[in-house]
Amino acid sequence: MPLPTPADSHVRLYEPAEEVETPAVLVDLDTMAANLDRYADFADEHGVRLRSHAKTHKTPALAHLQDRRTGGGIVCQTLGEVEVMAANGIEDIYLTYMVVGERKLDRLTRLAETVESFATTVDGSGNIRPLQAAAERRDVTVDAVLELDTGMGRVGTAYENATERAELIAEQPNLDFAGVMAYEGMIFGEGDVRTPEEYEARCFEVMDEVESAVEGIEASGIPVEEVRVGSTATSLYSGKHPVVTEINPGMYLFNDHRLVRNSPDVSPEDCALTVASTVISTEAEDRLVVDAGSKSICPDVDLPPMAVGYEGLDYFTASEEHGWVDTSDCEESFEVGDRIEWVPPHVCTTVNLHDTLVGVREGHVEEVWNVQGRGKVR
Numbered sequence: 001m002p003l004p005t006p007a008d009s010h011v012r013l014y015e016p017a018e019e020v021e022t023p024a025v026l027v028d029l030d031t032m033a034a035n036l037d038r039y040a041d042f043a044d045e046h047g048v049r050l051r052s053h054a055k056t057h058k059t060p061a062l063a064h065l066q067d068r069r070t071g072g073g074i075v076c077q078t079l080g081e082v083e084v085m086a087a088n089g090i091e092d093i094y095l096t097y098m099v100v101g102e103r104k105l106d107r108l109t110r111l112a113e114t115v116e117s118f119a120t121t122v123d124g125s126g127n128i129r130p131l132q133a134a135a136e137r138r139d140v141t142v143d144a145v146l147e148l149d150t151g152m153g154r155v156g157t158a159y160e161n162a163t164e165r166a167e168l169i170a171e172q173p174n175l176d177f178a179g180v181m182a183y184e185g186m187i188f189g190e191g192d193v194r195t196p197e198e199y200e201a202r203c204f205e206v207m208d209e210v211e212s213a214v215e216g217i218e219a220s221g222i223p224v225e226e227v228r229v230g231s232t233a234t235s236l237y238s239g240k241h242p243v244v245t246e247i248n249p250g251m252y253l254f255n256d257h258r259l260v261r262n263s264p265d266v267s268p269e270d271c272a273l274t275v276a277s278t279v280i281s282t283e284a285e286d287r288l289v290v291d292a293g294s295k296s297i298c299p300d301v302d303l304p305p306m307a308v309g310y311e312g313l314d315y316f317t318a319s320e321e322h323g324w325v326d327t328s329d330c331e332e333s334f335e336v337g338d339r340i341e342w343v344p345p346h347v348c349t350t351v352n353l354h355d356t357l358v359g360v361r362e363g364h365v366e367e368v369w370n371v372q373g374r375g376k377v378r
Contacts, residue, residue: 023296031272053250058373060088080376091116105134119143135174143178152186179226188233207241256347274341298349305342
């Protein structure tokens with residue numbers, strides 16, 4: 001096992017946040033707590049369960065924080081994430097992904113015995129029958145959630161096939177039909193959906209279709225006790241629909257620039273996570289360069305990082321360890337060594353680039369978390 005280097009232990013509790021070596025991911029603890037309270041209070045008000053998606057932070061300590069606040073368990077996106085969370089004492093996990101392959105399915109069925117409550121996702125015979133075979137090999141029963149395609153065109157069965165697929169799950173001796181999942185995340189960023197009224201109307205339109213599919217399944221004699229939906233941008237609207245029993249947002253804990261740009265419910269002040277950078281060059285008159293490039297702030301969406309506290313800074317491109325910032329519209333002057341924090345355009349993939357999250361309150365480090373689920377894509 002390689003020996004740790006100074007870079008592996010550079011954060012000290014209670015030190016000033018401005019002394020943390022960069023690039024570094026900082027989390028404002030008070031803002032994060034307010035974000036969690038907002039969604040938990042919404043869930044309580046509307047009688048739905050808040051099961052938070054841990055793929056955003058991939059950090060067991062934060063999963064425990066969310067679960068303690070809501071009692072709703074967590075969601076994971078990969079089997080590897082589930083294994084990390086289970087190994088760290090999370091007992092109620094939903095895997096919102098289709099697991100394929102005998103070895104992976106054997107890992108999955110072992111998890112079904114390990115934690116108190118576990119469910120996985122299927123959408124057709126190609127993943128239902130192998131899941132049944134794996135559960136039978138281990139002589140366990142696995143909760144299977146049927147994903148519906150709400151129009152995103154990614155995975156999930158069409159509404160008209162929902163009853164047939166639910167019946168197939170119910171017929172399997174080692175599978176329990178555990179309701180449906182309907183991810184309506186495609187609404188986020190739709191060109192004509194910007195205001196709260198537009199979000200609510202569009203979410204209800206999709207949830208009405210989900211309700212019709214649920215009614216069809218129940219007409220066949222199969223009860224649908226759980227209807228799981230929601231992204232950060234849509235949960236506060238879809239969660240009001242009477243068919244919904246559970247919302248599964250993830251980014252809400254931190255938020256990001258894409259949410260600020262496209263959601264009516266997120267402002268820059270709601271962004272708890274930033275990437276701290278240091279200016280390393282000011283030789284050009286119209287730009288500076290920071291030490292947070294594409295390996296520190298993920299460039300997977302067509303939106304730049306957003307500078308915190310400065311107007312007119314345009315982070316316009318990146319190489320691996322360099323962030324190129326246009327200063328021509330900024331009235332501030334900068335020197336080498338100055339620090340600039342950035343709200344990433346996509347928080348989930350940015351977190352996956354880092355080993356550590358640094359929790360900050362009133363300018364000082366109060367928490368240091370290892371991102372134990374990073375890179376667990378299998």
